[in-house]
Amino acid sequence: MKHEELLHRCFRCGWCKLPVNFMDINCPSYLKYRFETYSPGGRLWLLRAWLTGDLDASDRFKEVLFSCATCKNCVEACGIPGIKDHLVDMIIAAREEIVNTGKLPPSIRNYLTEIYNRGNPFKKPQSERGDWAKGLDVPVYNGQEYLFYAGDVGSFDESGIKMTRAVASLFLNAGISFGILGENETSDGNDVNALGEKALSEHLAVNNIDQFTKRGIARIITLSPHAFNAMKNAYPLLGGKFEVYHYTQMLNKIIKDKLPLGSFKARVTYHDPCYLGRWNGVYLEPRNILQSVPGLDYMEMGRNMNSALCCGGGGGNYFSDMLGSGQDSSARRRVREAEEYGAEVVAVACPICKKMLEDAVKDEGLENQMRVMDVAQIVIEAKRKQA
Amino acid sequence: MEKIYNELKDIVGAEFVSNQPEELFIYSRDMGTMLPAAPDFVVMPDSTEEVQKIVLLANREGVPVVPMGGGLVLSGLTRALKGGMVMDLKRMNRILEVNETSRYALVEAGTSQGILQAYLKRHHPGLKHSIPDAPPIATVGGNVLIHGSGHLSQIGGFHSEMLNGMEAVLPTGEIVKTGSCSASPYWFSRAPLPDLSGLFIGWAGTTGIVTKLSIKLFPAHPYNDARVFITGDIELIADVLHRLTGTQLTEDITAGVSCIIGRVQIFPMVIINYGADTKEELTWKRNLIRASVKKYIDDKTGGFAPLPPASRADLLKAPNPQPTQVADEKKGGGFEYVGSIMPIELFAGAYNIGVEISKKFGIDNLMAARIIGGHCMMFSYTYTFNRAIDADVDLARNALHETNNAVLKLGGIPWKAEAPAQKEIIKHMDPNTFQLMNRLRSVLDPKGIMNPGNWEVG
Numbered sequence: 001m002k003h004e005e006l007l008h009r010c011f012r013c014g015w016c017k018l019p020v021n022f023m024d025i026n027c028p029s030y031l032k033y034r035f036e037t038y039s040p041g042g043r044l045w046l047l048r049a050w051l052t053g054d055l056d057a058s059d060r061f062k063e064v065l066f067s068c069a070t071c072k073n074c075v076e077a078c079g080i081p082g083i084k085d086h087l088v089d090m091i092i093a094a095r096e097e098i099v100n101t102g103k104l105p106p107s108i109r110n111y112l113t114e115i116y117n118r119g120n121p122f123k124k125p126q127s128e129r130g131d132w133a134k135g136l137d138v139p140v141y142n143g144q145e146y147l148f149y150a151g152d153v154g155s156f157d158e159s160g161i162k163m164t165r166a167v168a169s170l171f172l173n174a175g176i177s178f179g180i181l182g183e184n185e186t187s188d189g190n191d192v193n194a195l196g197e198k199a200l201s202e203h204l205a206v207n208n209i210d211q212f213t214k215r216g217i218a219r220i221i222t223l224s225p226h227a228f229n230a231m232k233n234a235y236p237l238l239g240g241k242f243e244v245y246h247y248t249q250m251l252n253k254i255i256k257d258k259l260p261l262g263s264f265k266a267r268v269t270y271h272d273p274c275y276l277g278r279w280n281g282v283y284l285e286p287r288n289i290l291q292s293v294p295g296l297d298y299m300e301m302g303r304n305m306n307s308a309l310c311c312g313g314g315g316g317n318y319f320s321d322m323l324g325s326g327q328d329s330s331a332r333r334r335v336r337e338a339e340e341y342g343a344e345v346v347a348v349a350c351p352i353c354k355k356m357l358e359d360a361v362k363d364e365g366l367e368n369q370m371r372v373m374d375v376a377q378i379v380i381e382a383k384r385k386q387a
Numbered sequence: 388m389e390k391i392y393n394e395l396k397d398i399v400g401a402e403f404v405s406n407q408p409e410e411l412f413i414y415s416r417d418m419g420t421m422l423p424a425a426p427d428f429v430v431m432p433d434s435t436e437e438v439q440k441i442v443l444l445a446n447r448e449g450v451p452v453v454p455m456g457g458g459l460v461l462s463g464l465t466r467a468l469k470g471g472m473v474m475d476l477k478r479m480n481r482i483l484e485v486n487e488t489s490r491y492a493l494v495e496a497g498t499s500q501g502i503l504q505a506y507l508k509r510h511h512p513g514l515k516h517s518i519p520d521a522p523p524i525a526t527v528g529g530n531v532l533i534h535g536s537g538h539l540s541q542i543g544g545f546h547s548e549m550l551n552g553m554e555a556v557l558p559t560g561e562i563v564k565t566g567s568c569s570a571s572p573y574w575f576s577r578a579p580l581p582d583l584s585g586l587f588i589g590w591a592g593t594t595g596i597v598t599k600l601s602i603k604l605f606p607a608h609p610y611n612d613a614r615v616f617i618t619g620d621i622e623l624i625a626d627v628l629h630r631l632t633g634t635q636l637t638e639d640i641t642a643g644v645s646c647i648i649g650r651v652q653i654f655p656m657v658i659i660n661y662g663a664d665t666k667e668e669l670t671w672k673r674n675l676i677r678a679s680v681k682k683y684i685d686d687k688t689g690g691f692a693p694l695p696p697a698s699r700a701d702l703l704k705a706p707n708p709q710p711t712q713v714a715d716e717k718k719g720g721g722f723e724y725v726g727s728i729m730p731i732e733l734f735a736g737a738y739n740i741g742v743e744i745s746k747k748f749g750i751d752n753l754m755a756a757r758i759i760g761g762h763c764m765m766f767s768y769t770y771t772f773n774r775a776i777d778a779d780v781d782l783a784r785n786a787l788h789e790t791n792n793a794v795l796k797l798g799g800i801p802w803k804a805e806a807p808a809q810k811e812i813i814k815h816m817d818p819n820t821f822q823l824m825n826r827l828r829s830v831l832d833p834k835g836i837m838n839p840g841n842w843e844v845g
């Protein structure tokens with residue numbers, strides 16, 4: 001296994017269970033399951049025991065392994081500098097080994113099979129992939145300055161689609177030159193990679209790189225931080241060198257000059273997506289956008305930026321749902337945290353976070369007092385007031 | 388076994404009890420050198436009532452119960468030496484009350500040190516608790532109950548001395564309270580009642596399960612500083628410590644010296660932390676601290692080292708991450724230390740033991756002491772090892788064992804001692820004291836279910 005030589009250097013000291021500001025348990029799988037086995041260090045020790053033959057790859061072992069949300073809280077907080085940067089790499093490498101045995105937990109097998117067969121995990125035909133744009137006048141990519149990449153969740157999930165449409169309308173409004181791939185778009189491969197299916201993730205990446213290159217695409221704006229991460233960090237290793245932006249970075253550039261806003265009167269907090277924040281260090285742009293909206297009462301939750309609590313949807317868990325249910329699922333804990341800080345709106349910048357937190361708001365019975373809105377939707381509402 | 392497992396499920400819910408190989412593997416070992424000892428179950432209660440039900444079940448069935456907080460004690464005290472169940476208490480982590488005026492916090496025993504610190508910073512920024520340098524997920528309960536020490540031990544002594552009282556479940560299932568809370572709605576002190584808290588402190592979980600505890604809080608000063616006093620003469624340190632502690636102005640004093648396979652590498656350093664409400668007060672304290680050791684500065688046998696801002700910032704970190712990082716010294720993921728409690732005057736003697744053992748075993752020995760009040764210290768001998776090499780772990784274990792014995796010979800007492808070291812302590816103990824311990828235990832725990840294998844001769 002890759003990085004095997006680092007496994008024994010985990011001290012199982014548990015710094016990684018908490019965020020760097022110690023505010024509360026911040027490893028989503030440990031938070032939900034609470035056994036030491038589901039903590040980052042416990043997981044690494046189990047991996048080592050599996051490699052030394054002390055443990056079998058049982059169903060529970062796989063649940064431990066695949067319930068990691070790859071949120072990188074542990075990377076941020078680990079007490080051992082010599083290994084911290086590779087903690088998630090070790091987990092992904094172990095998943096790769098399990099993938100190679102062909103004996104995957106059913107929900108993960110299904111996810112990967114759907115992507116393999118149809119190019120998306122939603123069991124929908126590719127022909128419907130561009131339907132999100134219906135009625136919006138969004139052009140198909142044809143040499144424009146930017147490709148706007150919607151991704152699986154932004155193309156097929158009802159809540160994700162609202163977000164994609166919001167971002168696209170703002171770009172249209174601001175006169176950004178962009179196009180989409182519609183039915184020719186395929187999965188970005190980020191979560192496939194996080195689940196350890198390296199061959200499939202590379203296949204997806206190479207296909208995308210090929211397609212982008214053939215179409216002469218040089219600049220990409222992604223809806224999802226997951227796609228942003230894949231295209232920014234993984235694609236260059238396979239020869240795909242593009243200028244990649246997350247939509248909040250683009251929005252931040254144009255908000256002052258190109259989008260005159262009315263007011264948005266609500267107490268708003270921002271939930272950092274792991275693949276934007278901890279994975280790529282983009283913390284300030286979304287905050288800057290929100291703070292530019294007149295009337296918006298911005299405040300931070302205790303766990304913010306590199307201490308943010310993951311929504312529990314990363315690393316394939318949005319699809320495998322190993323972290324989704326229960327009182328202590330991180331999405332529910334996150335909305336309870338937002339409630340405690342008096343937020344009326346939780347702003348998000350990722351379609352996975354959006355869906356996870358929306359469901360959590362319902363599960364917590366907070367629908368009447370709290371909304372989950374993506375940053376673009378907030379800007380649109382403020383724009384409407386101006387109009 | 389199946390019957391017990393099912394009953395545990397009924398008490399805590401199926402998701403919080405396990406008899407699966409994965410949990411049994413992890414909960415059979417800690418990060419130190421003690422060999423694994425597997426439990427039959429791991430159970431995670433969420434309330435005192437659940438703890439009580441589990442203990443009643445364990446008592447009825449004669450099943451051992453091993454209470455566990457962070458499991459970070461390093462000396463193997465949370466291994467199930469005689470099987471039974473490990474009771475992981477970290478779901479019981481609620482901060483129940485903070486009394487600003489009388490400066491105490493009432494918490495559930497599984498509350499993490501780090502979370503309590505963050506909570507105080509947010510809600511009561513004028514107050515702090517004495518945090519140990521253990522990883523921040525260590526529990527308040529686990530730390531107080533082993534007589535831990537930390538960043539305010541100059542002011543408040545051992546963390547067990549900062550305890551105001553507690554709620555505990557006895558091995559026979561009764562819920563008891565000790566300290567003021569037993570006769571008052573306030574959890575302010577152990578005085579003036581018979582001090583029953585002692586029935587649970589230092590016992591390595593062999594007398595009951597503490598479910599709630601109240602600890603003292605202290606002012607969190609806005610201005611903080613650290614100074615480092617250096618001397619080349621180890622014999623002087625005890626007097627330096629005596630003088631510094633005599634000022635009663637500091638929050639924490641630690642001393643450190645490392646020995647790399649018998650070769651002393653650095654000058655012993657004494658690190659002094661103190662805080663104040665104003666800049667003027669900080670300067671005033673700084674001057675008085677300096678004055679207390681002026682004799683050594685004047686005769687040039689010691690002096691304060693200049694501190695670059697980054698080093699000062701590191702020294703002000705609480706908890707300090709450096710002790711954890713020692714585990715990576717050999718790129719091996721492991722260390723364990725003998726923490727020994729002894730009078731300050733034994734500093735040089737304690738140090739000499741460390742050098743001898745380092746030479747004899749050909750092993751690095753990182754020595755450090757935290758000074759507790761003005762009276763004693765926790766002198767630690769840390770041995771790192773490579774977890775992937777059995778012989779290296781064995782070497783550290785043997786060095787630890789020999790250190791425990793040498794400490795006892797010198798007049799110190801191993802702290803949070805491993806089961807074998809407990810036996811060595813018992814050998815040095817007044818027989819009547821040990822007999823009293825046994826009598827108390829047999830009254831409290833007639834079936835011997837609580838963490839058996841600890842504080843035993845055989």
Ligand SMILES: Cc1cc2nc3c(=O)[nH]c(=O)nc-3n(C[C@H](O)[C@H](O)[C@H](O)COP(=O)(O)OP(=O)(O)OC[C@H]3O[C@@H](n4cnc5c(N)ncnc54)[C@H](O)[C@@H]3O)c2cc1C
Pocket residue numbers: 013453454455456457458459460461464465476496497519520521522524525526527528529530531532533534535536537590591592593595596597598710711838
């Ligand atoms: C890097 C490092 C640095 C450290 N620095 C310090 C330091 O500065 N100061 C210090 O004091 N310690 C230090 N320690 C030692 C130790 O980690 C701490 O004392 C820690 O706080 C112990 O708490 P825990 O929750 O991990 O206890 P555990 O290890 O879980 O338990 C300790 C003992 O108490 C018993 N116990 C735990 N909870 C209960 C309960 N509720 N009721 C009854 N019995 C119970 C257990 O059975 C066991 O015998 C350090 C350790 C490490 C690894």
Ligand code: SF4
Pocket residue numbers: 009010011012013014015016017040041042044074077078079080087
């Ligand atoms: S991952 Fe890092 S912080 Fe977590 S237990 Fe291992 S060494 Fe400690």
Ligand code: SF4
Pocket residue numbers: 016026027028029030039040043067068069070071072073074075088
């Ligand atoms: S990446 Fe996140 S979920 Fe995975 S082990 Fe680290 S903290 Fe836990």
